[in-house]
Structure formats: structure tokens, C-alpha cells
Amino acid sequence: MQRIGVFVCWCGSNIAGTVDVAQVAQSAAAMPGVVYAKDYQYMCSEVGQNMIKQAIAEHGLTRVVVASCSPRMHESTFRKTAAAAGLNPYLVEVANIREHCAWIHKDKAEGTKKAIALTRAAVAKATLNAPLVAGESGVEKRALVIGGGIAGLQTALDIADAGYAVDIVEKSPSIGGKMAQIDKTFPTLDCSACILTPKMVDAATHENITLYTYSEVESVSGFVGNFEVAIRQKARSVDAKKCSGCGLCAEKCPSRKAKSEFDEGLRTRGAIYIPFPQAIPNVPVIDRDECTYFKTGKCGLCSKICPASAVSFEQADEVITQRYGAIVVATGFDMIELDKFGEYQYGQHPDVITSLEFERLTNAAGPTGGKFVRPSDHKKPKKVVFVQCVGSRDTSGRGKPYCSKICCMYTAKHAMLIRDKYPDVEASVFYIDVRTPGKNFDEFQRRAVEEYGVQYIKGMVGKIFPEQDKLMVHGVDALSGETVVIDADLVVLASATKAKDDAEALGRMLSISTDTHDFFTEAHPKLRPVESHTAGIFLAGACQGPKDIPETVSQAGAAAAKAIGLLSKKKLVTNPCVTTVNEALCSGCLACEKICPYGAIAAKTIELTNNGVKETRVVAAVNEALCQGCGGCTVACRAGAIDLKGFTNRQIMAEVDAICF
Amino acid sequence: MLLEEKTSQEQAFEPLIVAFCCNWCSYAGADLAGTSRLQYPANVKIIKVPCSCRVNPNFVLRAFQKGADGVVIAGCHPGDCHYSTGNYFTRRRFTLLMNMLDFIGIEKERFTVDWISAAEGSKFAAVMNGVLEKVHKLGPNRKMRDKRWKR
Amino acid sequence: MIRTKVTPTTQTEALAEVLDICGTNAANCMQCGKCSATCPASSRMDVLPHQVVRLLQAGQVEKVAASQTIWSCASCFACSARCPRKVDPARLIEAVRLSVVRKAGGNYLKADAVPALADEAMPQQALVSALRKYSK
Numbered sequence: 001m002q003r004i005g006v007f008v009c010w011c012g013s014n015i016a017g018t019v020d021v022a023q024v025a026q027s028a029a030a031m032p033g034v035v036y037a038k039d040y041q042y043m044c045s046e047v048g049q050n051m052i053k054q055a056i057a058e059h060g061l062t063r064v065v066v067a068s069c070s071p072r073m074h075e076s077t078f079r080k081t082a083a084a085a086g087l088n089p090y091l092v093e094v095a096n097i098r099e100h101c102a103w104i105h106k107d108k109a110e111g112t113k114k115a116i117a118l119t120r121a122a123v124a125k126a127t128l129n130a131p132l133v134a135g136e137s138g139v140e141k142r143a144l145v146i147g148g149g150i151a152g153l154q155t156a157l158d159i160a161d162a163g164y165a166v167d168i169v170e171k172s173p174s175i176g177g178k179m180a181q182i183d184k185t186f187p188t189l190d191c192s193a194c195i196l197t198p199k200m201v202d203a204a205t206h207e208n209i210t211l212y213t214y215s216e217v218e219s220v221s222g223f224v225g226n227f228e229v230a231i232r233q234k235a236r237s238v239d240a241k242k243c244s245g246c247g248l249c250a251e252k253c254p255s256r257k258a259k260s261e262f263d264e265g266l267r268t269r270g271a272i273y274i275p276f277p278q279a280i281p282n283v284p285v286i287d288r289d290e291c292t293y294f295k296t297g298k299c300g301l302c303s304k305i306c307p308a309s310a311v312s313f314e315q316a317d318e319v320i321t322q323r324y325g326a327i328v329v330a331t332g333f334d335m336i337e338l339d340k341f342g343e344y345q346y347g348q349h350p351d352v353i354t355s356l357e358f359e360r361l362t363n364a365a366g367p368t369g370g371k372f373v374r375p376s377d378h379k380k381p382k383k384v385v386f387v388q389c390v391g392s393r394d395t396s397g398r399g400k401p402y403c404s405k406i407c408c409m410y411t412a413k414h415a416m417l418i419r420d421k422y423p424d425v426e427a428s429v430f431y432i433d434v435r436t437p438g439k440n441f442d443e444f445q446r447r448a449v450e451e452y453g454v455q456y457i458k459g460m461v462g463k464i465f466p467e468q469d470k471l472m473v474h475g476v477d478a479l480s481g482e483t484v485v486i487d488a489d490l491v492v493l494a495s496a497t498k499a500k501d502d503a504e505a506l507g508r509m510l511s512i513s514t515d516t517h518d519f520f521t522e523a524h525p526k527l528r529p530v531e532s533h534t535a536g537i538f539l540a541g542a543c544q545g546p547k548d549i550p551e552t553v554s555q556a557g558a559a560a561a562k563a564i565g566l567l568s569k570k571k572l573v574t575n576p577c578v579t580t581v582n583e584a585l586c587s588g589c590l591a592c593e594k595i596c597p598y599g600a601i602a603a604k605t606i607e608l609t610n611n612g613v614k615e616t617r618v619v620a621a622v623n624e625a626l627c628q629g630c631g632g633c634t635v636a637c638r639a640g641a642i643d644l645k646g647f648t649n650r651q652i653m654a655e656v657d658a659i660c661f
Numbered sequence: 662m663l664l665e666e667k668t669s670q671e672q673a674f675e676p677l678i679v680a681f682c683c684n685w686c687s688y689a690g691a692d693l694a695g696t697s698r699l700q701y702p703a704n705v706k707i708i709k710v711p712c713s714c715r716v717n718p719n720f721v722l723r724a725f726q727k728g729a730d731g732v733v734i735a736g737c738h739p740g741d742c743h744y745s746t747g748n749y750f751t752r753r754r755f756t757l758l759m760n761m762l763d764f765i766g767i768e769k770e771r772f773t774v775d776w777i778s779a780a781e782g783s784k785f786a787a788v789m790n791g792v793l794e795k796v797h798k799l800g801p802n803r804k805m806r807d808k809r810w811k812r
Numbered sequence: 813m814i815r816t817k818v819t820p821t822t823q824t825e826a827l828a829e830v831l832d833i834c835g836t837n838a839a840n841c842m843q844c845g846k847c848s849a850t851c852p853a854s855s856r857m858d859v860l861p862h863q864v865v866r867l868l869q870a871g872q873v874e875k876v877a878a879s880q881t882i883w884s885c886a887s888c889f890a891c892s893a894r895c896p897r898k899v900d901p902a903r904l905i906e907a908v909r910l911s912v913v914r915k916a917g918g919n920y921l922k923a924d925a926v927p928a929l930a931d932e933a934m935p936q937q938a939l940v941s942a943l944r945k946y947s948k
Binding site: 343389393394395396398399432433458459460461462463474475476477478481483484 | 840842843844845846847848849850851854855859860862863890894895896897898
């Protein structure tokens with residue numbers, strides 16, 4: 001028979017307000033196996049913990065039940081207490097009488113009754129608890145950062161500076177991400193390239209950082225501290241070791257049909273190309289879908305003219321398998337497609353562009369060399385109309401219901417820059433609300449209005465009609481109640497941001513969750529903003545939700561700190577609540593093996609003596625290092641041979657029985 | 662049981678609902694319901710499981726046998742399982758159990774499988790209130806109940 | 813024009829009737845003005861569609877009912893198609909129109925009288941909506 005001690009916490013008035021704690025303790029004392037029951041104001045306090053330790057020693061307790069707040073809150077606290085008193089920590093059970101009882105119910109009699117029932121269930125379970133010993137696992141001192149934009153670069157640099165090896169996996173041929181495409185950054189109007197490219201160079205030259213560009217994560221297995229990741233390095237068709245980055249191939253490539261991704265399709269590029277002049281690595285890549293050689297077997301000009309003979313048509317994809325202790329996801333965002341917004345003529349008229357295209361159009365290194373001209377006839381526009389919230393805050397299904405967060409600021413930036421450089425150009429902004437909650441943000445937007453004379457119109461654009469060489473923008477000024485028409489030369493649409501299209505697939509690969517818009521979900525919206533629900537996987541940047549650069553950088557630093565904290569640990573304590581197989585019952589059907597998501601179960605041949613005859617039998621065996629303790633296999637087992645430690649069939653049955661008492 | 666006792670009990674039907682909640686989502690959702698001070702009746706008693714796929718159909722049957730009037734299994738939304746695929750097993754298994762319960766005469770409404778994330782405290786309360794409402798309409802569960810069971 | 817001060821809660825019953833008829837929720841509107849910007853009939857309106865929704869949000873059904881707007885709306889549903897918040901201004905306007913017509917009482921138009929009045933060139937839809945508007 002167990003000697004169980006029950007400790008009922010008042011939690012000040014949090015529990016004691018709706019639960020008669022004294023009565024709970026009194027009822028608990030009468031429960032089978034309970035030899036000691038006590039209530040106290042704050043069980044988690046030092047005094048309360050000492051009370052538990054003392055009782056363990058004085059009454060020879062073999063099990064401890066604490067009726068208090070959620071085990072998610074203080075289970076580990078009380079386990080440590082028990083361990084300090086020499087009791088196996090897994091012999092402690094917590095009955096949740098605060099979140100699941102006192103805070104839910106107003107009626108004291110009802111609350112007390114339920115608290116007693118929950119305590120009874122915990123006592124019943126604790127009776128059957130077995131001492132468990134947590135294993136230890138090592139930590140691979142290497143981090144993986146998925147995504148080579150500003151979020152990924154910052155995270156990688158921070159981790160690398162702490163002395164740990166970091167690999168960056170970047171899908172496109174160069175690191176840099178969205179920030180590399182941007183001309184100026186708000187609210188200080190720093191040149192984006194001037195602050196980003198040094199970081200790119202730092203990352204590329206850092207002794208602790210390895211870059212895998214033009215690469216994708218193919219599979220992820222393992223667990224915190226011991227992830228095994230396969231990275232597919234796509235064939236560049238150029239030998240990076242030989243290439244000197246002279247760019248002759250890209251210059252001479254006769255294929256010119258492909259649209260430059262970096263210039264948002266405003267310029268074409270060769271089939272062999274370097275995405276942008278500051279690309280890192282400065283090694284061209286052959287777009288095999290566009291290359292004449294790959295399509296017809298003819299041409300091969302690049303290979304012939306390359307002074308370093310670096311072009312290699314035979315190069316194949318390479319899969320690199322590497323072990324990591326921590327993974328940081330920094331895959332960023334995209335802009336939505338505007339095909340559902342026919343009224344704006346985007347895609348129909350060349351002078352209706354998105355904001356990101358506008359960034360390229362006004363960039364000194366952009367397709368027009370920084371000359372501010374409109375795409376259709378290369379004439380300087382006289383009137384520019386900006387439309388905000390194109391698809392943002394849209395619940396109709398055409399766009400996204402959330403606020404994209406960055407558009408108000410970059411639109412103010414665009415309008416201000418135009419008015420600054422070309423005071424003769426008129427700039428109007430259609431907005432629903434101006435949202436500028438950031439340091440120096442509102443001042444910035446007001447400056448656009450007050451000093452630069454940008455016309456802000458609260459209202460939306462209903463339709464745009466091209467008339468001769470003008471775009472007639474029909475909108476409304478909701479404040480004055482007048483309809484508005486502007487004969488614009490250029491219309492810039494602030495399209496909504498969205499999660500990467502493959503975010504959900506990546507999330508599934510990493511077993512981290514995504515929200516309804518495919519942004520990755522943080523473990524706690526306030527207290528664990530950079531952690532995912534899966535231990536050892538962290539989030540940085542706009543892959544978690546729309547974010548501007550300062551926010552992204554600070555989140556990247558936070559994610560790096562979390563990753564460093566993990567990597568600096570010598571050993572990790574593993575969850576001892578894993579499954580075990582009763583070999584005597586196991587029939588070797590291996591139904592459990594098929595459903596295990598971790599591949600933790602495998603067949604094992606055992607020898608046994610049956611009536612004096614030696615025979616071999618196949619049974620299931622659990623690899624405790626891989627088992628994460630979901631318990632799915634226990635239900636699949638027809639013979640009931642497999643059970644989950646800490647949540648055994650008997651324990652849960654006992655809880656059911658106790659609740660239905 | 663005395664006749665008077667019985668009638669008085671019937672007058673005030675206090676259903677018992679056993680809820681199996683996944684530690685990673687619904688249990689935390691129930692915590693959030695508590696933290697947000699949302700109300701649902703005290704008849705709901707929660708048992709924590711590491712994953713909804715840990716719930717053996719036997720547990721559900723045991724609960725009904727021991728006098729529960731309703732059983733709820735709550736796990737993560739499909740695709741969001743902490744263990745990647747656990748809740749898919751839950752979904753398949755309990756679709757079958759649902760049919761079996763129907764077959765043995767336990768009303769389908771007494772048994773609910775729902776997906777409640779850690780952020781959905783209000784959904785947790787709503788689901789529990791919904792279940793109770795249905796069970797109240799059905800009255801006490803008499804099928805399968807153990808004769809020795811006094812409740 | 814004389815301005816009167818508005819008390820947002822005075823006409824709750826009338827508002828409830830309107831919302832009941834149309835089944836949409838005016839509270840979803842965030843006053844972006846897309847409806848007014850889109851409306852092809854806005855030039856004939858004294859109160860723009862987004863203002864109609866705002867007035868309804870503020871419980872000012874009478875002002876909407878007295879406006880020219882509800883009779884200028886062609887029910888083309890352009891506003892509804894482009895509304896980012898699923899407010900459906902056309903239905904709201906139609907609802908106010910209906911509530912006015914219902915209260916007006918007497919029959920404006922009898923079905924038997926229609927053939928004589930009908931114009932060959934009149935579109936079917938106009939005929940149907942005329943019946944909706946003027947008959948009871």
C-alpha cells in the first residue's frame with residue numbers, strides 16, 4: 001500500500017475563493033492510501049515546498065499529490081521539491097484545481113465537489129505511478145538557420161559569434177532576401193543595401209558559418225539537440241570552386257526571355273545569371289528551364305567562353321545530411337497575387353505596379369538605373385497614386401484578413417522620396433487607416449504630409465480606367481464625402497503580405513504548427529514569442545507574422561539567444577514517459593511500428609525457451625531515445641503489450657474510475 | 662437505492678462529463694479558459710493525456726460503464742499535432758467507435774471528438790457547454806452502466 | 813442645412829428591422845469607402861454608400877430613409893462584390909428601401925396594371941424590381 005500525501009493549495013484567494021480547501025484536504029485524507037493531507041496558502045512558495053519535504057520525511061510518503069494550479073505551471077517545481085526530499089520526481093501528481101476548477105466555477109459548493117473529484121483522480125493515478133528515470137541526450141553543437149534573409153543572417157551571425165557552428169540554407173541562388181531588393185528603409189531612410197550587404201559579407205566570411213545557397217531542406221528527423229536534416233543543394237551547373245565571378249557568361253548568354261526575380265520581373269535576365277551584382281556567393285546559376293542547352297542540347301556558349309571552365313552542365317543535385325542541435329526558421333514572407341483585384345488593372349496595364357516593383361523602379365541599381373520613369377513609355381510620371389490595403393484587412397476572401405503592418409510606413413516612404421527628389425510630381429495616398437505605432441513612425445508619416453505635401457485621402461479606390469496615356473483613378477474621400485478622380489500616370493498598389501507558399505509543408509516537415517494564414521505559430525504569444533511548439537525549433541522574422549526590419553532583427557537576435565542557450569547545454573534531460581513493450585504479451589504483429597511517427601519502434605528477435613525447446617520470436621522494441629511519448633502505439637497494440645510510462649492504461653483507467661466515483 | 666432518493670436525483674440531473682485532453686493543445690486551452698475566467702459547468706472533469714491518440718477506446722467505454730453521461734476527446738487541429746500524426750489516428754479510431762456506440766445504443770451525442778488548440782480557450786468553454794446541453798437533453802446514460810454502480 | 817445632434821441609440825428598433833431584413837452586419841464595416849468609390853450611381857446620391865453604412869452603424873435609419881440615395885441605388889451590387897469586409901451595402905440599402913415601402917402602406921402598383929404600363933424596351937429586371945419597390 002502506498003503512503004500518499006495530499007497538499008492542497010489556496011493560491012491566496014485564487015483557489016480558496018471558490019473552493020473550500022480545508023474540506024478538500026479533509027476529504028482527501030479519507031481517500032485510499034492517503035496518510036497525510038494538508039492545505040496551505042501558497043504551496044509553491046518556499047514555506048509550502050518545505051512543508052512537502054518535511055512531510056515526505058516525517059510520514060514516509062511514497063507518493064505526493066499537489067492540488068494546485070495547472071501542472072503546466074508548477075509540476076516541475078513540485079517534482080524538484082520531491083526530488084530534493086529524496087523521492088523520485090515522477091511520483092508526484094498535480095491536480096489542477098485552479099484553471100480547471102476554481103477559475104471556472106462561481107459556486108463554492110460545486111467547486112469544492114469538483115476539486116475533490118479531481119484530487120481523487122490524481123490520488124488514484126499517483127497510487128500507480130512508477131519511479132521513472134529521465135535519460136540524458138547530448139546536444140549537437142551546430143545550428144541550422146532556414147532562410148538567408150535579414151532574419152536568418154542576423155540569427156546566424158549572433159549564434160556564430162557565440163562560438164557555435166551555423167549552417168544557413170537559402171532557397172534562392174543568393175542570400176539577402178527581400179531586404180536586398182529594397183531601396184531605402186523607413187523611418188530613417190538608410191540605404192538598405194548599405195546596411196545589409198556588410199551583414200551578407202560578414203555571414204559569408206564568418207569562420208563559423210557555412211552557406212548552402214540554392215538549397216532546400218528536404219527532410220528533418222530527430223529531436224531537440226539531435227536533429228538530422230537532409231539538405232538538397234540544387235545543381236547550380238557552375239562549379240563554385242572554379243568560378244571567379246567575372247560575370248562574362250551572364251553577359252553573353254543569348255537567352256534573354258526569363259524575367260529577373262530580383263527586379264520583380266521589370267527586367268529580363270539570361271538563363272545563366274547572377275541574381276544581383278552584390279549577390280553572395282557571387283557565382284552564377286543556370287536556370288535549366290530557360291537554358292537552350294538544357295532544352296535542345298545546342299548552344300553551350302557559356303561553357304565555351306568561361307575563362308575558368310567553371311560551367312558544368314553535368315552537375316547534379318547533392319544531398320547533404322547534417323546533425324544539428326537547434327533549428328531556426330527564418331523563411332520570410334511574400335506578397336499576395338493580385339489576380340482577384342481586377343478593378344486595379346494590375347497585370348492589365350503596365351503602369352499599375354506593386355510596391356515592391358516600385359522599390360526596384362526607384363533603385364539606383366534597378367532596371368531604370370534609378371531614373372524615375374513609368375514602365376509603359378519610360379516617361380517621367382507627373383501624378384502618382386498609392387493605394388494602401390490592397391488585400392489587407394480583407395475578410396471577403398479576396399485578400400487577407402490581417403493588417404500587413406509594413407505598408408503604411410513604406411507607402412509614406414515612397415511618397416516622401418518622390419516628393420523629395422521630384423517636387424513637381426504629385427503624390428496621393430488612398431488609405432483606410434494610417435497605422436504607425438513604432439518609434440519615430442508617426443512623425444515620419446506626418447512629415448510626408450506636412451513637409452513633403454503628400455496628399456493623404458481617407459478612402460479607397462473603386463476602379464481604375466485607362467484613358468489615353470492616363471490612368472483615371474476613381475476613389476472616394478470618405479471624410480469629406482466626395483468622390484474623387486485622379487488622372488494618374490503611375491499607380492502603386494500596397495499588396496498584402498502573405499506567408500510563403502511552402503510554409504505549411506515546411507512546418508509539417510519540422511512538426512511545428514502554422515496558423516490559418518500559414519504563418520508559423522509561436523509557443524506563447526507573449527512569453528515565448530520566438531519558440532515554436534517543438535523543442536529546439538525557433539522562429540525569426542516575418543515567417544511568424546508580418547514584420548518590419550527592426551522588429552525582424554530583434555526577433556532574430558532573440559531566436560539566436562534561445563538557440564545559444566540550448567547549444568550551450570552539455571546534456572539535455574529526455575522525457576522518461578516513453579513506451580515499453582511487454583515481450584511476453586507481444587505477438588510481433590508490429591502494428592505499432594507502422595504508426596510511430598518517429599520510427600522509434602523496430603522488430604527485435606528474442607530467444608526464449610518454450611517448454612524446454614529453444615525458439616526465436618519477433619517482438620517490437622522501443623528505442624527510448626527516439627520515442628517522444630505520444631502513446632499512439634499503445635492503442636494500436638491488439639494485445640495491449642505496449643504501454644506508455646507515466647500514462648499507463650491502468651493509470652488512466654484509475655483516473656476514469658476515480659472521476660466517476 | 663430508495664425510491665425517494667431516485668426521484669430527487671432525477672429532478673436534479675447532474676451529468677458527468679469526462680474529457681480527455683491533449684497536453685499540448687486542449688489541456689492548455691482549458692487552462693486558458695480558466696485564465697480567461699470563462700464559465701462552463703463543473704460537471705466536466707478533465708484527464709490529461711500526452712496526445713489524443715493515447716486515448717484508448719476502452720477508456721471511453723470504461724467511462725460510460727462507470728456512469729459518465731458524456732465523454733469528450735479533445736486534440737490538436739488536424740495537421741497541428743505535436744506528434745505530427747497522432748490526431749489523425751484519433752480521428753479514424755473514434756469514427757469507428759462512434760458507430761459502435763451507436764450500435765450498442767449509446768446516443769452519438771454523448772460522445773464528442775473535437776479539435777481545440779491551446780489558443781482557443783473560448784472554444785473549449787463553448788464545446789463543453791455544447792456537450793452539456795446535448796447531454797441534458799438526453800438525460801442520464803443508462804446503457805452499459807455497471808449495475809454495481811450506484812450513481 | 814440645419815445640423816441636429818445625433819444620439820446613436822435612439823432608433824434601435826428601426827435599425828433592428830433593417831438588419832433583420834437584410835441579414836448582413838453593418839458593424840463589419842471599417843469605413844474604407846470602397847463602396848462609394850466603386851458605385852456607378854454615386855453622382856446621384858446625396859449620401860454616399862459608405863455614409864449609409866456609417867449612419868446605420870450609428871442607428872440613424874431615418875436619415876437614410878429620407879435620403880435620395882436609396883432610390884438612386886441601381887442594385888448593381890458592385891459595392892457588395894468589392895467590399896473587403898463582406899458588409900454588402902447594396903443589401904443594406906435595399907433593406908432600408910423595403911422598410912420605407914412597407915411603411916408606406918397603400919398599393920402603388922398592381923400586378924394587373926403592369927402590362928399596360930410595361931414598355932417593350934424595359935429590362936425584365938427593372939420590371940421585377942419595380943414590383944418589389946412599388947407593390948405591397
